[in-house]
Amino acid sequence: MSKETEIKELRQALTAAPDNAYIRRLLINKLRGVAGYEAELEREINILIKSKPNDLDLKEALIEVYYAQGKNSTCLIIYEELGHPELLSPEIRLLVAKCYLRDGDHDRARQLYESALESDPLFLADEELDKALRQSADFDMRDDLFDDDEEDDDRILTKPDTNFGDVGGMEGVKREIDLKIIQPLQHAELYKSYGKKIGGGILLYGPPGCGKTFIARATAGQIDANFINVGLSDILDMWVGNSEKQLASYFELARERKPCVLFFDEVDALGAKRSDMKQSAGRNVINQFLSELDGIHADNEGILVIGATNVPWHLDTAFRRPGRFDRIIFVPPPDEVGRAAILQLKLAGKPTEAIDFNKVAKKTRDFSGADLNAVIDIAVEGILEEAIRTGTPKPISTKHLLAAADKHRPSTTEWFTTAKNYAMFANKSGLYDDILKYLK
Numbered sequence: 001m002s003k004e005t006e007i008k009e010l011r012q013a014l015t016a017a018p019d020n021a022y023i024r025r026l027l028i029n030k031l032r033g034v035a036g037y038e039a040e041l042e043r044e045i046n047i048l049i050k051s052k053p054n055d056l057d058l059k060e061a062l063i064e065v066y067y068a069q070g071k072n073s074t075c076l077i078i079y080e081e082l083g084h085p086e087l088l089s090p091e092i093r094l095l096v097a098k099c100y101l102r103d104g105d106h107d108r109a110r111q112l113y114e115s116a117l118e119s120d121p122l123f124l125a126d127e128e129l130d131k132a133l134r135q136s137a138d139f140d141m142r143d144d145l146f147d148d149d150e151e152d153d154d155r156i157l158t159k160p161d162t163n164f165g166d167v168g169g170m171e172g173v174k175r176e177i178d179l180k181i182i183q184p185l186q187h188a189e190l191y192k193s194y195g196k197k198i199g200g201g202i203l204l205y206g207p208p209g210c211g212k213t214f215i216a217r218a219t220a221g222q223i224d225a226n227f228i229n230v231g232l233s234d235i236l237d238m239w240v241g242n243s244e245k246q247l248a249s250y251f252e253l254a255r256e257r258k259p260c261v262l263f264f265d266e267v268d269a270l271g272a273k274r275s276d277m278k279q280s281a282g283r284n285v286i287n288q289f290l291s292e293l294d295g296i297h298a299d300n301e302g303i304l305v306i307g308a309t310n311v312p313w314h315l316d317t318a319f320r321r322p323g324r325f326d327r328i329i330f331v332p333p334p335d336e337v338g339r340a341a342i343l344q345l346k347l348a349g350k351p352t353e354a355i356d357f358n359k360v361a362k363k364t365r366d367f368s369g370a371d372l373n374a375v376i377d378i379a380v381e382g383i384l385e386e387a388i389r390t391g392t393p394k395p396i397s398t399k400h401l402l403a404a405a406d407k408h409r410p411s412t413t414e415w416f417t418t419a420k421n422y423a424m425f426a427n428k429s430g431l432y433d434d435i436l437k438y439l440k
Helices: 003-016 021-031 038-049 056-068 072-081 090-102 106-119 127-135 150-156 171-186 188-193 212-222 242-256 280-294 336-347 357-363 369-390 398-407 412-425 433-439
Strands: 200-205 226-230 260-264 303-309 327-330
Touching: 003 021, 021 038, 038 056, 056 072, 056 090, 072 090, 090 106, 090 127, 171 188, 171 200, 171 212, 171 327, 200 212, 212 226, 212 260, 212 303, 226 242, 242 260, 242 280, 242 303, 327 433, 336 357, 336 369, 357 398, 369 398, 412 433
Parallel strands: 200 303, 200 327, 226 260, 260 303
Antiparallel strands: none
C-alpha cells in the first residue's frame, strides 16, 4: 500500500471519528517528512497539541514543519519555550542549529550542533552546517592552538621535580631508558661524532597502574627537560582537520622548548590500526602522527617522544618502524624488591610503626603500583573507622597492610591473561618476548 493511499484512508477514518486522538497522531506520523503536505500537517498538529500542550513529539513535528516552510523565528520560539530542550532528538537539534545560524547566532548554533553529535555517536556530521560554522566570523576554529601565548605555554609545559630516585623498583626499565635516552642527551657531542641523533621515540607497554606515566615524568626530571603530557582529549576534535592541527601544535611547542619530553598517554587510541578504521578522519590523524615522528618538515633532535599503552597489539605497526617508536620497553608489575621500595615511598610522611616491608611485599605478588596504593588506602580506612569508634588513632602497621592485602586482588591478572595469548600466538617479531619471560 502506497503512502498516499495510507494517508487517504487515515483521513477518512478521522472524518468518521474527529475526536480520535490516536488516529490523528497516526495521520501526523504519516504526513511528517512528505513534501507537499506541510499545511495539512501543521493544521493536524495544532489541533492535537491543544489537548497535549507538553507533548515533545508534537513539538518536534512542528519544528520540522516550520523549518520546511522557512519560518526560522517560529522554530526558535518553539524550541526556547521547551521545558527540557536537551530531550530533543539530534535531528531536530540540527534543524534548530541551522535556524540559529540563519538568525546570526553562531555560538548557539555551534553549541546545539555539538550537543547533537555528542548525544548520539552514530549521528552523522552535517557538511552544510559544518562548513557554514567554519566560515562564520564569530566561530573560533583555534587555528593556532597556542597562539604564541607564553601563559598557555607555561600551563602546558612543566618542569618535573621527580627523577629516577623517586621511582620505586623498575630498575630494568630505568637502566634501559638511561642507556638509550639519558646518556645520549648528557653526552651529545660524543654521540654526534658517531652519527647518532639525540632524542627519538620510546613505547612503554604493560598492565595498567604500573607507573608508565610516572616513569615518563621522572625521565624528564632526570635530564632536566621540559615535559608535555598529551591526553586523548587534548588532540581529538569533532571538526574535520582540527585533530591534526592540534597534534602538530604540540610537536611544534616541544621543538621550541627542547630538550623536551613529549608524552602521549593511551597512544593506542591515537594510533590504532588503520585497517580497523571505517572513517578517514582517524587515518588522517595517524598519518599526521607518523609524519611528526619522522620530522619530515622539522627537526626532532632533542625531543624525546614517549608513548604509553596497555594494549600494544592495537597499535598500528607503522609506529614500530625504526626512527619512530623504535625502542619498545615492557613495564611489568614491580618485583618484590620494587614493591617494598614503592611501599616505603608511599608511606613516607604517614603515621607508621616499624613495618616489615619485605613481608608485605611477599604478600602482594603481581600487585601493580596502583594496587599497592589501594592496599594502603584500605589499611588507612580501617584505621580511621576504628579511630572514630574508639577515639584512639593508631599508626599504620604491618598487620594493617597484610589485612588490607587480603581484601584486594591484583588488577594485573586479567591483563596478563590477554597478553599471554598475543605473546604465544601473535609474536613472530618477538615483540612480546618480555611478557613470556615475566610469566616464566
